Amino acid sequence: MSKHIFFVTCPKGVEYLLADEMKEFGLSLVRNAPAGVWVEGELEGGYRACLWSRLANRVILNVAEVDARSAEELYDGVVTLDWQAHIPAGGSFRVTFLGQNEAIRNTQFGAQKVKDGIVDSIRGAGAPRPSVAPKDPDVTVSARLNRGRLSLGIDLSGHSLHMRGYRTDKGVAPLKENLAAALLMRAGWPAIAADGGDFVDPMCGSGTLVIEAALMALDIAPGRKQERFGFESWPGHQPELWLALRQEAERRAYEGKQARIPVFAGFDQDGRVIATARKNIQRAGLEGLVHVEAQPVAEFAREDAWSSQGLVLTNPPYGERLSERKELAGLYQTLGSAVSRELTGWRLGVFTGAPEFGKSLGLRSFKQYKLFNGKLPAQLLLFDVQPENAMTPRDPAAPGELLPRIANPERAAMLRNRLKKNLKLIGQWARKQGVGCYRLYDADMPEYALAIDIYEGRVHVQEYLAPKSVDEKAARERLAEAMAVIPEVLDVAPENLVCKQRQRQTGTRQYEKQAATGEYFRVHEHGCTLKVNLKDYLDTGLFLDHRPVRHWIQQHAKGKRFLNLFCYTGAATVHAAVGGASRSLSLDMSRTYVSWAQDNLALNRADPRKHVVEQADCLAWLEDRKTQDQRFDLIFMDPPTFSNSARMSGVLDIQRDHGSLIRQCMARLASDGLLIFSNNFRKFRLDEALEAEYEVSEVSASTLDKDFQRNSKIHRCWHIRHQNS
CATH class of the missing domain: 3.30.750.80 (RNA methyltransferase domain (HRMD) like)
Known part of the structure; x- marks a missing residue:
């Protein structure tokens, strides 16, 4: 494939970051320029830059450079070029013009001379005259005059790429999206996110930093929501190549949500801008993944779900009026104190137009970057919040509470x-x-x-x-x-x-409350959000040893009808729903766990009409002839070892009863379906007669992650299919 030259523009001060980003897209650096870079590569690289660049403003495909020491020389250079290769027959175009010299002192005049040259070139070749469209043209021609040379190109982006499409409402002094991405990169967010860290902005405004942090960590293309780019009506456009890149972006966006999703949290004392931030989050497709709320910095407090490491990055007010600047020292001191107290071990980044107030944070900056917020000079100050630098470290025990005595x-x-x-x-x-x-x-x-x-x-x-x-x-x-x-x-x-x-639990003791704190919080597993409670019940709501089983279900549930018997809090059903199950039915006899399972599904935005949870005695349901016509492609059954609950129609002894339970499940299993049967009875032995009736394979070893391999008997698991399925 042929190589092209591209000029990619960016905010001032971001050029070196942009050059590194372009290398990721297969574009090699030709030279740096103020507020941009010249790069070389195939058209695919230019397309990737439009779709994936988090830093660029525009991606311009270079057409030619012509002499332009006078208006006549400029026109002569433009009219000799083959514009039919770049403007569709009978189509429309516009010209953006930057720069001036002694002969061309007005950008409107310069743009008009370029338009005249393009129109005359196409008419002179006998083709229909193109129209000039200031808004929504088929093609945008970029003209950049530097001294006596004019660079001409096709704007592949068609609009400034900092506009992702999610921010139509703006807070006060908004931070542009690509500058926010540059701050995140300078602060080391990609590495922190990859290492399991979380992100917080305690003065988030309309949410730009926290949204960009989420898009970056979840591998979502910043141009994914754009309906149209500038190259789509360009005669040199390659639709098949572009379609493949869009499909790749969709796949990566899906896969980015399958691993642990970091916490993305934003706070601001102004409830009005928080309302704007929520709209922006929704438009970005991050609803349920990014959390924002109204809260002043003075009330900032760590939440239990947050990781022990992460990034705090914020853009405080600059204090343009004298009265405001008098209050900045107190604001910065409050910010530094809160972060030092609550987030020891994290990194703090402050992007400020008033760097002299950085000392009020009470921390020593290890790195400073000079950047511009628009035309305003600013600095990004970076701090590592270490225990020795914390201003008010948290005591290990509450006041008056004695630490346990160590006897040995x-x-x-x-x-x-x-x-x-x-x-x-x-x-x-x-x-x-x-x-x-x-x-x-x-x-x-x-x-x-x-x-x-x-x-x-x-x-x-x-x-x-x-x-x-x-x-x-x-x-x-x-x-x-x-x-x-x-x-x-x-x-x-x-x-x-x-x-x-x-x-050892018998009967219904596993369902009995140990406490009544109601302290639920959310955790994450392979892209799923699950509600747990460490205090109120013997179990927490999530059986950690079954993590690989749930992940397997998630990976194989697409398009399948899923049945979860003895469903507990429905974690396996959540994984099936997130994995694309067409519908599911989950049954448990406990009202508490049925409600818990419904909450878990709602947290993951599962359609309650397709993913149903019912309170039912699984033994009675399996015996009920009214349910025998229902068919499922994938069934998960993890019964208790023993149960004599008053709600059940009988007493369950898994060693004695597993044969009938499995046969009843198989009667509801589609001909090519799979039953996953598991239990945690250490002395369990599978009925040999089942192996003669069905295709049975024990998969216990593959259902134990590294953290449970020391306790290989914590559960056993089988895959059971119809013979010759």
Whole structure:
């Protein structure tokens, strides 16, 4: 394919970032220019720049350079060019003109001479005269005069690419979208997001920074929402190539939401601009992913769902009036104090037109970048918020609260070292996989019989019931030691740590409330949002060991009818719905969990008409002849080991009853469908007769992620199909 020269424009001060971005699109640097770069490459690279550039204003395909020391010389150079190759027959065009010299001192005059040359060139070739259209032309011709040379090109973008299409309402002194993207890049946001970090803007205005942060982290093309680009009526346009690039962008936008989605949060004291921000978020297609609310900086507080690392990036008021500038020092001091107190370990970026107030933040900047907000000189100041720099560090315990006593420091040191090792190995794996909820420790040491689970910054500890051979006082001492070590190693405040005692559950005890705090919060798994509660029930609402099973369902549910029996809080159904299941039915006998499952589906914007959750006794439903005509392509059944609930028609013993349950499920399974059967009874043995009736394969090993491979018996799982399906 032939090579082209492109001139790509950008805000002043962003040229070097733009050159690096163009390399990602296959365009090599020819030379830098003020507020732009000259690059070379194939047409595909130009198309990618239009669709994917987060920094560019315009992408101009270079046509020619002509002498223009006088108006006549300019005209002569333009009229000799082959404009039929760039303007459609009988089509329309407009000319944008920049620059001046001694002979051409008026841009309107310069543009008119270029228009005359183009029209006369096309008419002289015997073609129909093109029309000049100031608005919505087929093609925009860019003319840039520098001293005695005129650069002519076709504006492939057709409009300034900083306009993504989501921001029609603007706050006061709005930050342009491509400048916001440049600030994010300079602040290191792509690497922070890739490492599992979150994003917060405590003075977000109309939401530009937080929206651009989300588009960047989720790999959504900034030009994805644009209806038309400047090259689509250009005679050299290649529609097949463009279609392939649009399809690629759609695929990447979908895939970007499948891993862990960072927190994107914005706050502003002005409720009116927050209302504008919400409209912008909706137009950007990020509703439910980006959260904004009205809140002054003085009330800024970390939320439990936020990661231990992230980026705070904000563009405070510049204080253009003297009365406003007197208040800036206090505002900056409040901002620095809040971030130091709440977000130790994060990075702070402040883009300001009043850099002299940066000292009021109380932090030492490690990097400063000079940029422009429009024509206004400004600086981006970067700070690493480290514990030694924090102005008011959070105390590890509430006032008057005593930390647990360590009876055996040497033994506690062993636990401390094990947790640090696991945090390095399993925590690193979890970050790379985008997993925010995982098991860190599972009775690795016999002295500490605990399960320790991480829930995106909160910690859930379950103490396994000690055998009778262990002295009760000794067990209490070991638990106290663990509860002293865990917050220290995991850097978690005591209020974000919950400890329960795990006992063998029978009947309906797994449904009984342990507390009544109502403290639900959201976590994320493979692009799904799920509601959990660490305090009120024995289980949290999310079985972490089944994460790979849910992910498999998500990857294979597209277009399928899905049935979830004993659905609990419906997490598997959420994954099926997000994966594109055509419809689903989820059944559980608990009103609490039915409501919880409905909430989880609503969080992920599943259509309640297609994805139904019902309170039902699964045993009775399977036996009911009225339901036997229903067919499903994919069934998930993870029953309890034993249940004698008063709501059930009988007593469930999974070892005794699994054969009939599976056969009843298979009667509702489509001929080419799949039943996923799982349970956590450690002594379970599958009825051999089932293997003669159906195609049965145990997949337990493949359903355990790294955090559960030390406890390979936590559950077993089978894929069951009709024979010869």
